[in-house]
Amino acid sequence: MPVSRGTRLAILTVVAAVVLPGARLILGTMLFVVLLVKFYRLRRWEGKPYFKYLLLLLVFIVIGYTYAAIKVRQVNEYRLTHKPVGEMMSQVADGIYEGKGKGYRAPIEVRVAVNDHRIKDIEIISYRDLAAVRATTVTQLREKILEKGRIDGIAVEPDLLRGAVYTSYGFISAIEDALVKGIKDYPRAGLFSTTFLNVVIGAPPDRFTINALAIIFAVFLVFDYALQSVLTRDTGQTLTCYNCATCVGACPVKMVEGYQFPMDLVLAARLGDYETVERLSKYCVGCGKCAAKCPAGNSGPSIISASIRANRRVKAAEEMRVKAALG
């Protein structure tokens, strides 16, 4: 079965969402809207199994997100007034804790070692902000904190370097996040909320993710266009197709044998799969509704007849080759 540009884009979207946690919310919303629009255009989808499952998934995501967001917000509000400073530092048990803070470009993650209620070591696990800020401001902050053994009274000075203030606050809030994990009975968001937000929603979108997404989709469009041009074969027609599915919405057949009708016929013809077009041609009732709606001027019946002609040419050429080979 030919794979439409929409399907290729959907596959790319899922892969990008897996490798870029910060892009999951954007990509998930995009994917969902596209699927709903597609469903609306198709009007029926062979018993609508996709729609039913998509709707259930949407309900689960909305309820899960609402619950997790409320929980995380409550914890964050509590943390604003209950920082691991002063007296509270004496409640932080000895151990090694990991924490995350919002940086300038991307979240900053740290690992903090606590001994005798003092910070003994800070290791930066993840950092994607400016390297110059790490080498200067963050290094100085780290040294000051280690010298004091706590984060009380550590001032973040405005810096001339772009992003230094955001990065500094992100670094300190990552340490705070780690320290509160060492306090018994400190309110937490809970396993469901954190897992849900991490896996389904991912991280909040940051500059790095937005740039990475822009590059990935730009490269995809260039290569996809090149691929389509290479795969297009001569059927005697231009066969431009935007994969918009307008024809599918207009066509009374809509879907047969898993092919969206007649959009997938156009795709099959472009891929030179004339055999499939010919085999499916019996389902076309010749009403012409697709031709009236298609923005690229395609018509199911004319694609079918062009493909049948092309198929005959291909078969005749094949027979000639076999005959020539046999002498």
Ligand code: SF4
């Ligand atoms: S002409 Fe054929 S492909 Fe076009 S809308 Fe009618 S049945 Fe569908």
Ligand code: SF4
């Ligand atoms: S309406 Fe035309 S451009 Fe849109 S998917 Fe159908 S054949 Fe392609």
